[in-house]
Amino acid sequence: xxxxxxxxxxxxxxxxxxxxxxxxxxxxxxxxxxxxxxxxxxxxxxxxxxxxxxxxxxxxxxxxxxxxxxxxxxxxxxxxxxxxxxxxxxxxxxxxxxxxxxxxxxxxxxxxxxxxxxxxxxxxxxxxxxxxxxxxxxxxxxxxxxxxxxxxxxxxxxxxxxxxxxxxxxxxxxxxxxxxxxxxxxxxxxxxxxxxxxxxxx
Numbered sequence: 104x105x106x107x108x109x110x111x112x113x114x115x116x117x118x119x120x121x122x123x124x125x126x127x128x129x130x131x132x133x134x135x136x137x138x139x140x141x142x143x144x145x146x147x148x149x150x151x152x153x154x155x156x157x158x159x160x161x162x163x164x165x166x167x168x169x170x171x172x173x174x175x176x177x178x179x180x181x182x183x184x185x186x187x188x189x190x191x192x193x194x195x196x197x198x199x200x201x202x203x204x205x206x207x208x209x210x211x212x213x214x215x216x217x218x219x220x221x222x223x224x225x226x227x228x229x230x231x232x233x234x235x236x237x238x239x240x241x242x243x244x245x246x247x248x249x250x251x252x253x254x255x256x257x258x259x260x261x262x263x264x265x266x267x268x269x270x271x272x273x274x275x276x277x278x279x280x281x282x283x284x285x286x287x288x289x290x291x292x293x294x295x296x297x298x299x300x301x302x303x304x305x
Contacts (some may be wrong), residue, residue, distance in 0.1 A: 104129045104130070104188045105130045105132075105186060105187045105188045105189075106124055106130065106132070106187060106188065106189050106191060106246070107132050107183055107184050107189070107190045107191070107194045107202040107203070107207065108120055108121055108124070108131060108132065108133065108134075108190075108193060109152065109190055109191065109193070109196065109199075109201075109203040109204045110192070110194075110196045110200050111195065111196040111197050111200060113231050114193055114195060114196055116134075116192075116193050116217075116219045117129075117135070117193050118135070118219065119239075120191065120193050120239075120242070121133045121245070123202070123239055123242070124191075124246070128246065129246070132180075132183040132184075132187070132298070134180055140190050142166065143172055143176075144156035146172055147167045147170045147172050147173055148167070148259070150170065151163055151166050151167055151170070179299055180203075181267035183303065184206065185205065185210075187212055188191055188212065189207075189212060189213035189214070189215065189246065189249055190203065190204055190207030190208075190211060190212050190213070190214050190215070191215045191217055191242070192197060192204040192214070192216050192217065192229075192232070193214070193217050193219070194218050194219070194220070194222060195215070195220070195223060196218065196254060199274050204216075205228070205231070208231040208232070209214065213233055213234075213249040214232045214233050214234070215230040215232060215233065215234040215235075215236060215242065215245050215246070215249075216229050216230065216234065216235045216236070217236050217237075218236070219237075219238075221264040223254070234248075234249070238280075246260045248278070252282075
């Protein structure tokens with residue numbers, strides 16, 4: 104399975120997630136690899152006259168994102184994203200990763216939100232994710248499960264039902280049961296549902 108890992112350059116879990124998924128036989132895009140790291144802001148900064156990219160003006164930022172280095176990085180990342188079967192958002196991450204994940208959800212790719220640590224603040228639109236997982240084991244369970252989920256149910260509809268179509272519980276009951284390892288009737292085994300939170304609105 105082709106998997107796009109959306110995350111941050113500073114995320115301490117990203118490299119481990121890439122390694123874990125590759126160890127389990129998946130083709131994983133790593134934006135940190137030397138041959139495709141995305142845009143190099145220091146290099147771009149030299150050419151626009153300000154290497155301190157964290158303090159660019161708006162005008163310098165606009166010039167930077169249209170620089171050939173930035174354009175090449177964007178095209179490489181987006182090409183990989185457009186060909187992916189699943190997108191894994193590894194928190195914490197920033198705006199670019201959120202845009203990538205949102206695109207994947209809108210394009211009806213399988214989407215997994217991995218929360219190895221608490222979010223800095225609640226983000227409502229992460230409800231679009233097909234899966235919310237809390238550990239490496241549950242991440243692998245999600246990857247295994249999505250191969251059995253039709254893409255037609257991959258995206259959350261605009262008007263959400265009050266109850267899960269798979270198990271009949273409402274959103275609060277569904278999450279509470281998952282947290283207590285009671286799972287959803289859609290899972291073949293209770294073990295596969297451990298530490299696993301399934302979006303109640305498929």
